[in-house]
Amino acid sequence: MQTEWAKQSSAEIEVVFLGTSSGVPTLKRNLPAVALVRQGEVFLFDCGEGTQHQLRRSGVRMGRLRHIFLTHFHGDHITGLPGLLMSLQMSERTTPLSLYGPPGLGEMIRFFQRMMHTHFTYELQILEFEEEGKVLETEAYWVEARRLEHRVLTFGFALVERPRPGRFDVEKAQRLGIPPGPLFGQLQRGEAVRLPDGRWVLPEEVIGPSRPGRRIAYCTDTRPCPSGVELARGADLLIHEATFTHDLYEEAVFRGHSTAREAAQVALEAGASSLILTHFSPRYQKVEPLLEEARALFPCTWAAHDLARFQVALPKGDGHEREILVQKVPSGGQRG
């Protein structure tokens, strides 16, 4: 499946905001949830009430959802989970689905199942964790979790791609007289090869330096904190909560949230390349004040809106220079 998806999909990671309010939904903003689409595989971060509705509207394919990460168990971040799991069941899903979150997640799922008379014919893998670390790891990427500073046990996450092998320089290979065919593949896999004329060619002669992977960090709900900075360290994209404008700093402290200025400070301190603000208090009908506040410190900032869609391109360079990889793209169309 993975290979088939990869073929259909682009190299960009898509970031689709499904809900950008906090606490309660508004007419324009749903409760928190963000989908990442990477090579046809969909990752969901948080799952507020109405997330399945928003997934339908977004064009992100629910069938390709593989991993759901829950930051914490405040209602606005999880009330969409039972409905989403049930709708996946009713769509006759067979692909396994993995859930990641703080302790209690399994108990919650079992309670829903018992209460709502639901069984799942697809495999539901539940990973609860209390400690920081990698909660998911593959050959291509990992997802790490770190404890944030909120009123209850809360984790932020970062999706981190491993470096990709360097580019194979076909022209140089031809100049070196390497015949196209199996020898190309051996060099690409990092093996030295012997040419028909007896010469040896080492992989580094035709393969460029390895290329960096991308890092996308998701920090909500939280006060600005060292763990948030660590998650965002050198990130190509930091998604950070900005519940309040800085004039409500004391309310932010009291409620365990961040102001837009504080979100920008985290991005700055972490050396992130781009910042997207989300999780806005419903008191803000327009979020321009939050955006301006953050941009004053960290210019490469966007304010998320529901169904907003961003792409994080593949890095072009060798990783020595920071590039801005994020761009906002039109919403709509099917993807995932």
Next chain:
Amino acid sequence: MQTEWAKQSSAEIEVVFLGTSSGVPTLKRNLPAVALVRQGEVFLFDCGEGTQHQLRRSGVRMGRLRHIFLTHFHGDHITGLPGLLMSLQMSERTTPLSLYGPPGLGEMIRFFQRMMHTHFTYELQILEFEEEGKVLETEAYWVEARRLEHRVLTFGFALVERPRPGRFDVEKAQRLGIPPGPLFGQLQRGEAVRLPDGRWVLPEEVIGPSRPGRRIAYCTDTRPCPSGVELARGADLLIHEATFTHDLYEEAVFRGHSTAREAAQVALEAGASSLILTHFSPRYQKVEPLLEEARALFPCTWAAHDLARFQVALPKGDGHEREILVQKVPSGGQRG
């Protein structure tokens, strides 16, 4: 409060459909929920995921919600409950709220509260019942519950108004020489009065026959069944599920649902005046086939859509003749 609301509100009962799909939401239809607004008091029947979003869109005032009735614990009927309760908490509600449903309701609420670290500062009254009967009773109306036939324990409900006193005939009172003032009030309260000239006047001389109350029945999810017919007996409005067209009769039987034709048969057998179909399978992008099927048997039928709004007028007559009290009215505006 009740009196204040009554002053602000009209004599019609408003019926507002918040969700008209079944199982899973579609782009046009949310999960099951219907609001009744009677003299400024809001009754909610079922609470699928996204009900609080739909309440916001409908103009029904969430602050006036007093009673929530849950038919059964399949996910599509209850997944909106925790979010709604939490949003009411965040709106700093102080008015008590009553929840009615099958056994397990209290356990579910306590689980949500513990899991989601929520407390309610408003009083939450929880009434669980396994037996049929009146689950709510006031001087003006009662709500009765009867067991329907579904795959799990399921109740249908009827809101039944008590008869209202007859009209006070002011002209006749004046012809009888009764001076306007306290004597009018005594007669209206059913007391005999003595006039200044010594004559006695009995209440029935100036007050017409008592006027019937209205009955609105809500039957979902269910096979057509005698309890459904009893709930709908003589109802001014029957809201009945019609998950399938009758060509899918066997699927309806298997899943414990009704076809549109069966819903019409229930209305007919019960002598109901009007029927509104809802709870449509998401397979129907257009519900005209269901509507036509029902109308062939029971002409006074509507098909609900999300945010559709109906009014049930006060009966004009003496109850001996059936009147059609229901009319569809434009959506929008604030009410409740």
